């Protein structure tokens with residue numbers, strides 16, 4: 140609803156039938172004023188969502204965000220897929236406040252909640268994964284996983300996938316398949332990228348045949364890997380690449396290939412972990428046990444933390460296991476451990492994961508059904524509360540509707556929904572606590588925004 144500026148809405152008491160609450164155009168005058176001041180001092184290179192929205196956000200609670208003008212949005216971004224149980228979840232806030240008063244950092248000395256966190260991670264991850272090492276974020280965790288895989292196998296080369304994303308450091312850019320690394324070359328030697336199964340944009344013929352693909356991958360390794368292969372790294376569902384979900388038999392067969400080739404399979408759950416997909420970890424859908432599983436983003440409810448988990452014999456490999464070979468200055472600090480532990484407890488106590496599976500399935504059904512009425516929709520992909528709607532100018536050529544996507548993003552924002560990526564691949568990733576009512580309201584707004592853009596483009 141659009142209100143006149145007045146008393147500030149209490150996010151904790153807001154009746155969801157009233158949400159979103161828009162008191163100005165978005166971005167409003169206060170956002171623009173602060174934005175103009177900040178632009179003089181902050182470096183460039185912020186995300187497309189931030190640069191396009193020019194919002195200045197000051198408060199969040201569960202599924203809501205408020206900007207400095209008092210507009211209250213339904214959040215469809217969770218930061219960038221981070222605040223899984225909800226913004227400023229009371230349990231995580233309390234744990235952080237308590238920990239701040241006690242101890243904030245003692246390098247990698249043991250602290251009581253680190254033990255508790257590592258034990259918990261061993262309990263919630265698949266199979267024999269048991270021993271954790273902690274980091275400050277995703278990319279740092281990816282780099283550590285490469286060091287670990289090289290230590291265990293004695294290999295030097297890594298295979299990643301087209302359209303995959305693992306971070307912005309030199310090693311992780313070596314397996315970047317999104318185009319992010321363009322212009323930052325030369326990349327480190329020893330990194331390879333091969334096609335990922337993509338039903339909407341098949342590059343190796345359709346329908347995708349996993350056995351043929353594995354034959355291709357074997358041949359690729361024979362022809363292109365010149366040293367020993369240390370690992371294959373894959374996202375169980377490609378996140379930044381737009382919620383690309385491989386066929387059910389892909390990971391079991393990829394795991395078998397890795398075993399045959401005596402290299403490790405690293406599963407990057409930095410974006411998909413902690414309930415996002417409707418399971419604690421998305422790889423659970425395949426039934427396989429990775430050699431190394433990576434976590435980040437949704438692990439700390441927005442607090443920076445990352446982790447890898449592996450089995451005993453892998454994580455003890457040298458030189459990863461030598462003193463200081465695995466740790467960092469900030470990795471596993473007591474604050475991060477407090478946030479991560481409370482985050483998992485919040486997800487479990489609130490029943491967020493089953494809820495994400497249920498609300499996500501309804502969202503997918505609803506948006507998929509919108510395809511007939513909306514010529515711009517090319518494809519709808521989702522699992523749990525992770526969804527991408529890919530907009531195309533033409534369903535035959537599949538040319539991406541980039542400008543139209545940006546306009547839909549802006550119109551949704553102005554109507555009170557903040558989503559991710561002002562581009563052809565619109566990504567919806569609300570906090571996992573989102574109610575069905577708020578989800579439906581946000582999808583109503585998406586429907587309206589898309590209709591307006593299609594009308595303006597002469598498509599209806």
Ligand SMILES: Cc1ncc(COP(=O)(O)O)c(C=O)c1O
Pocket residue numbers: 276277278279281304305306307374378379407408409410435436
């Ligand atoms: C799958 C995946 N891996 C790694 C990263 C890098 O994480 P961070 O931005 O915390 O360095 C990301 C970030 O989007 C990601 O989606």
